[in-house]
Amino acid sequence: MNQILPGNIHFLYPSTIFASHEEWNITTILGSCVAVCFWDPIIKAGAMNHYMLPLWNGQGLASPKYGNIAIKKSVEKMIQIGCRIENIKAKVFGGAEVLNSKNTQFNIGDRNVEIARIVLDELGIPIVSSSTGGKRGRKILFNTATGDVKHKLIKPPEPSEILNNLPPTAILYKNNE
């Protein structure tokens, strides 16, 4: 049976930001992506982002697909809805190494987490809790009124499962080449 949650549920898509001073349950699924949850305990407002890559390097749109942009824009949104930057606290999730890469130095998950620490430090926002890294994806549920984050680790799929469940685009791409 589904648990009844207070407030509405918002599913956060990758490269998007959601902020509200009303009670919302923001949920998302993370692999190597990172989500930073922002919460202001004074006015009980929260925001969350979901970014895929650490830094925007002038490629494509300057969208919250990139950590440096997503974090700054989320904080801007918090300020727009009436938060004061000195009250904002952050929680950082995700950045798993879902694909088994041998080249650990260039692990995208770690770099995503690292950029969150750097940018938050720059902005003077403390990270009050975090769950990052590892080999398993995460499911996150963030309540904007209480600031609570519930998270669950997702079972890593077997390699055969990955092969059988490749997105159709992946298969087509291979055939075309």
Place this chain on the structure above:
Amino acid sequence: MIRLSDEDLINELKKRFEENKKNLDELTRLNKILTKVNNRLSEAEAMKSHFISNISNEIINPFTSILALSKTILESSKESWKQVISMVALIHSETFNLDFQFANIFAAAKLEAGEIMPEISKIDVCGLIKDVIDSFKYEAKKKNLKILINSEPVSKIQSGLFFVSDYLKIKLILANLLSNAVKFSFTEGVIELEYKLENGSLILSLQDHGQGISPENHDIIFDRFQKLDSGINSFNRGHGLGLSVIKAFTDLLGGEISLKSLPGKGARFIVILPESQGDIEGITFNGNELLFDEE
């Protein structure tokens, strides 16, 4: 203390020198990348200011001509209806361009604000294609272009292909591709649109026979405000937002876009979109799932 022979010492020094050299090489390589990214960022910034200064040309001027044309129409007599029709055609063309550019500007602004989400519904692919091509009818007519759909004339398009995805986003993707194809085709050219469902994915492919894109530019055309011919005499209007919007939308829908083009050989853009897997019901949280780590 360990006593080292001279030979050991030399070998050790050699090893360290080699390591140093390797590190230096790596540093030089990274520096090169950094310089490249830096240049790209300052270019991006310059293009942004270019964009703002261009707005007067691209938006205010069309409005001025629309106002002037409509005023002339209001003042014209019944006898000059032929002139009125040509003026209405001009107004239509100007407003069509404005409407299309605004759609791109707002899409880009929403994407950059992280406020855009897929709105999934069952869509009639043929109807959508017909709609988009119909909206470019007059633009294509100006250059006497022929548009073929799956090698058939537009009027013969079949109906009855349904696909679960985001109607408005696919529409803007296709409109941007078609707008570029129309823009860069030579007069009396042919534009070939192909669509099919394969392995549960929708494949849209658009081929023009225009001037083509050289391989070194294939990467940068998806950057925002990027126009390959941004000179003052540039014949082609627009802000260079179209392809960056297409790229972001295909990302959002879980798809891919690729480009095959050589200078002088026209360009073929291929968009592959997977069918959306229903709603977001897979995300509903059950009581048991609210526990922390199961381990």
